[in-house]
Amino acid sequence: MTSLLNKNRPPVFCPGCSHERILHALDKAFEHMGLQGNQIAIVSDIGCSGLFDTFFNTHALHGLHGRALTYAAGLKMARPELNIVVTMGDGGLGIGGAHLLAACRRNLNLTLLILNNFNFGMTGGQFSPTTPCHSSGGSGFLGMMEKPVDVGKVAVAAGASFAARASAYQKDLPALMEQAIRFKGFSIIDIQGICPGRYLKQNKLTPKQIDENLKQLSPLNGPVPENIRPEYSSVYREHAASQEPVNLPEGIEARFRPPQPGRxxxxxxxxxxxxxxxxxxxxxxxxxxxxxxxxxxxxxxxxxxxxxxxxxxxxxxxxxxxxxxxxxxxxxxxxxxxxxxxxxxxxxxxxxxxxxxxxxxxxxxxxxxxxxxxxxxxxxxxxxxxxxxxxxxxxxxxxxxxxxxxxxxxxxxxxxx
Ligand code: SF4
Missing domain, CATH: 3.40.920.10 (Pyruvate-ferredoxin oxidoreductase, PFOR, domain III)
Structure with a gap:
């Protein structure tokens, strides 16, 4: 198989942006799985990660900020044969937090990649739900006042049956993505990376520091045993098939001529x-x-x-x-x-x-x-x-x-x- 990257639309990220590494890792995962473009739908959110769908020759759907998961859920219910990957930044994660919780609880077969670079990159480096308290950015002191969210922990608590944390720089990222896409249920990978365009302007962060940060968190590497359960759409179809068919609406027979023509x-x-x-x-x-x-x-x-x-x-x-x-x-x-x-x-x-x-x-x-x-x-x-x-x-x-x-x-x- 060959790359599914769109040769007419090369990536436009800032030099050194970890989004580009994630993009190539995802392409490698698709390639290794032997998927063709028409077997995949990329549903993107808003922000720099929202550009992802344009870089691939796959089905694509660009959603509203924080809502990509809801579109993806509808798409998966209608087209269960598609491999659906949702890309969302840490900004979209915060704005659409309730959608994330619903997706974890529902366990529909979707893969969510959180491109977590600890700030709202596209709009000026404002603080996001994952911004560390000690960092500086476009929101001044506001970024120091709110406790950052541990995406993986939240996902597991909400019922995600596959949850992983990763660095955008780790070599086996394509393999982890493939494992998530193949998993029969909702899978989420919190991929921590670096935004040189905004975050690095006022903060120091290196791939090594990301590794060290990840080591300090409780390990999350894939299936979550306590949350393993049947996938939503298959259970839904089973239940739906056992329901009595609904009565069709009664028709009203056309028997008369209206007294006047027209509207x-x-x-x-x-x-x-x-x-x-x-x-x-x-x-x-x-x-x-x-x-x-x-x-x-x-x-x-x-x-x-x-x-x-x-x-x-x-x-x-x-x-x-x-x-x-x-x-x-x-x-x-x-x-x-x-x-x-x-x-x-x-x-x-x-x-x-x-x-x-x-x-x-x-x-x-x-x-x-x-x-x-x-x-x-x-x-x-x-x-x-x-x-x-x-x-x-x-x-x-x-x-x-x-x-x-x-x-x-x-x-x-x-x-x-
Ligand atoms: S602003 Fe940040 S996240 Fe956006 S493209 Fe530039 S480096 Fe990447």
Whole structure:
């Protein structure tokens, strides 16, 4: 096999950066494993280590700072045959700490390489979660105030089934990486290296010192016996295969012709408890019964039983890409709270819009056609106003027909109404 390094994109690290040694070690590991580029995905984080995926001829995914592991998890679940290597700096490790813990607990077959050079190299040498307290850097005294994290210890405590510490300068790094990639479960290697571009400007650190530092830590060289357990995705697939198949959603048969052609937009303006959302849903079902595409957007306060309740429904024979209301066919006004929420709407309406207005609710001036509905006089409860307004709309054969409304009510209430 040959190198998988991208000859059109040579590494661009600062001279002497240990990232480049790690890059070549990883390439050697791939080469020794006999992997081809399409069998590998490199998922990178942000920072200098985030450039890794561009230097290889493999599948690549560049993530957000600290989130590379989450993308990698999704990728591995979807494409279990891929060998997935995640590269992350000590900065990304800190920002995405919860993702690291989740990955260790989950034990999905991924390999995480922490390119640990004890600072945020790319952004100016600010302190990271692994910066030693005695060091200086871009954050001034702040770097001395927080206890550095022992990545390996944290990973083991969180359940990593393979954890190792290494130096970017050790000769057997490719072999350790290969062992991690071949391991069936989550593997993490904390690779300690040197950032001459930033860290070395104000601190002394040599490969020998890294070796000495590593010797002082409890040894971590690979599988962690107390955390060995089955790999997540295989267990997941086993459980998933034993589940009852989920019922497919019930289809709604297209039986009617819509009364008007083209896109129809409807806004229901009411208050909490008026079953505005239910009415919107019924209108949507009515649209489906005429073979239309439907969207419903609701707007209400987080609190319940008080405040406005607004529902915007679009019925269209075409696919609905834009779900905003531009030219409503009907506006149904049922409560002052809803009017207050969409006060600006009324001035923009013209005669093409039909407003069904509860006669005890005031609205701002509008050029729309208004039909008043005396719900109070007809003793229609506030909770039934929205449904009654749909009946008025259907009676006028606007947006929906009486047959469409009937079918939707039967569908929604399963003939109990
Ligand atoms: S800033 Fe540091 S980590 Fe980044 S490329 Fe330069 S030496 Fe390497």
């Amino acid at each position: 129809q937009e409807v806004i229901l303006l009411g208050s909490a408890g008026q079953r505005i959302l239910t009415a919107g849903e019924i209108l949507g079902i009515a649209g489906l019964s005429a073979g239309l595409n439907v969207t419903q957007k609701n707007d209400y306060n987080v609190t319940v039983l008080t405040g406005p309740s607004v529902s915007e429904i679009i019925l269209s024979p075409e696919k609905i890409d834009y779900t905003g209301i531009t030219s409503p066919a009907a506006v149904i006004v049922l409560a002052p709270e809803g009017v207050a929420r969409r006060e600006d709407l009324f001035g923009n309406l013209d005669h093409k819009t039909l407003v069904i207005q509860a006669s005890d609710v005031e609205i701002p001036f509008t050029r729309a056609k208004i039909v008043q509905a005396d719900f109070k006089g007809k003793r229609i409860k506030k909770t039934d106003r929205a449904l009654a307004a749909l009946r008025i709309l259907a009676g006028m054969n606007r947006v929906l027909s009486p047959e469409m409304l009937d079918a939707a009510l039967k569908e929604r209430f399963k003939e109990k109404i």
